[in-house]
Amino acid sequence: MGRTWRQRNMKKQRPASKHSVSLNYVLLFKWLKSNGFRCRKLQPAEFHDTGRGLLTLNSIPSGKCIISLPGRLLITSQTVMASDLGADIQRYIPRLSPLLALCIYLINEQLKGVDSFWHPYIQVLPTDFTTPVYYSQEELQWLPTRARQAAMEQIQTVTRQYLELKEFMSNIIKSHQKLAETFSYEHFRWAWCVVNTRSVYMLQPRCQFLSNEIDHYALAPYLDLLNHSVDAKVDAGYNYDTKRYEIITWTAYSKYQQVYINYGPHNNTRLLVEYGFVLPSNCHNAVQFDLDQIKSNPMFSSINSSDKKLDFIREHKLQSDLSCLEDGLSWNLIKTLQILSSPSPCLEEWKRILFEESTNLTLIVRDFAISFLNWALQQYPTKDEQCCPNFELSLNQQMCMTLTLQEKEIINQTLDALQSG
Numbered sequence: 001m002g003r004t005w006r007q008r009n010m011k012k013q014r015p016a017s018k019h020s021v022s023l024n025y026v027l028l029f030k031w032l033k034s035n036g037f038r039c040r041k042l043q044p045a046e047f048h049d050t051g052r053g054l055l056t057l058n059s060i061p062s063g064k065c066i067i068s069l070p071g072r073l074l075i076t077s078q079t080v081m082a083s084d085l086g087a088d089i090q091r092y093i094p095r096l097s098p099l100l101a102l103c104i105y106l107i108n109e110q111l112k113g114v115d116s117f118w119h120p121y122i123q124v125l126p127t128d129f130t131t132p133v134y135y136s137q138e139e140l141q142w143l144p145t146r147a148r149q150a151a152m153e154q155i156q157t158v159t160r161q162y163l164e165l166k167e168f169m170s171n172i173i174k175s176h177q178k179l180a181e182t183f184s185y186e187h188f189r190w191a192w193c194v195v196n197t198r199s200v201y202m203l204q205p206r207c208q209f210l211s212n213e214i215d216h217y218a219l220a221p222y223l224d225l226l227n228h229s230v231d232a233k234v235d236a237g238y239n240y241d242t243k244r245y246e247i248i249t250w251t252a253y254s255k256y257q258q259v260y261i262n263y264g265p266h267n268n269t270r271l272l273v274e275y276g277f278v279l280p281s282n283c284h285n286a287v288q289f290d291l292d293q294i295k296s297n298p299m300f301s302s303i304n305s306s307d308k309k310l311d312f313i314r315e316h317k318l319q320s321d322l323s324c325l326e327d328g329l330s331w332n333l334i335k336t337l338q339i340l341s342s343p344s345p346c347l348e349e350w351k352r353i354l355f356e357e358s359t360n361l362t363l364i365v366r367d368f369a370i371s372f373l374n375w376a377l378q379q380y381p382t383k384d385e386q387c388c389p390n391f392e393l394s395l396n397q398q399m400c401m402t403l404t405l406q407e408k409e410i411i412n413q414t415l416d417a418l419q420s421g
């Protein structure tokens, strides 16, 4: 049991590949090449731990450009506005967000089949996802508290945005009858996940016909086959001189290795909710709490806490990072616990605590922290390896379990340090 057990089972459970190197990739590559795409010898392949990714057929030294995609092969809101949907979007009030415009464009292009310019790309997109919006009700219960909250928010967002687009559809029934009539939650959920798990960050000029939300989405064929590693060092971005999206690797690879990019310093909760995967080990892992959880600590009622103290903590934005990291409590969490357990009712004293450099814990703060972390440990779903050793878990359930075990490990490490300190 433990990490090896988890990894072995994750391998066993990963669904059989729908993406073996097939005619679809040959067609994709041909289409990309004929449109000016350049890349080192990278080939789609199935990896036992990450699923589909890109394999290098040659060694790659650090500092080399691995993929260079011309601007016309990026799908952005500009592509959408120049398409057959552009005029309808221009006329429509309330304005669609850039994200929704991209989603509807993708669904429209998928519906066109071989008649779409993007057909070779759309053919190799995943048909489903492992982000929470695809979880069953049962699977959602396996998530630790914070991840479950974020998952529920994601589901609510997708449902709300689906209803927004449904309204738009009823307005374009004359010009896009097939699209409007076939549009469903399933289509939207798929498109939403394609954009959110696969788009690259590329700030777009503001479009007057779209809402004010920041527009930073670009779908980038082939480049979006690259998986994430915390160790990968890359420079990625649109080069306005060459008018190409380029990725330069600062990590060297030998022949037949998987090539990675870095999606950012995300912990596993974020990776699971935003991208639908967790890493077996992740140096950015942290357990995030909120003030309500701290208030649920049984010791909270016995200390001299007050609504004014909570307001003070909120005003100074301490609740933005109440976390437990692999090397202990975050600065914000220490300051929050210090202020809450201060016997003083005076604002001046709370300010002094806040601006004092020292993060040494007095006995009362340490007891408060220990009591809180013990309470937090009890809040995890009780489903774990011990309670269902031979149970056949879905991939989603395994990821939830990995997340739970990793969070408990971090809390236990911190508790050990607090108790021995």
Ligand SMILES: C[S@@+](CC[C@H](N)C(=O)[O-])C[C@H]1O[C@@H](n2cnc3c(N)ncnc32)[C@H](O)[C@@H]1O
Residues within 6 Å of the ligand: 049, 050, 051, 052, 053, 126, 130, 197, 198, 224, 225, 226, 227, 228, 229, 274, 275, 276, 277, 278, 279
């Ligand atoms: C930009 S795509 C990368 C290519 C993707 N694996 C595919 O088959 O098309 C991002 C998705 O890849 C998967 N992924 C990326 N990095 C991963 C990793 N290190 N381990 C497992 N899955 C990963 C996740 O499903 C994520 O949502």
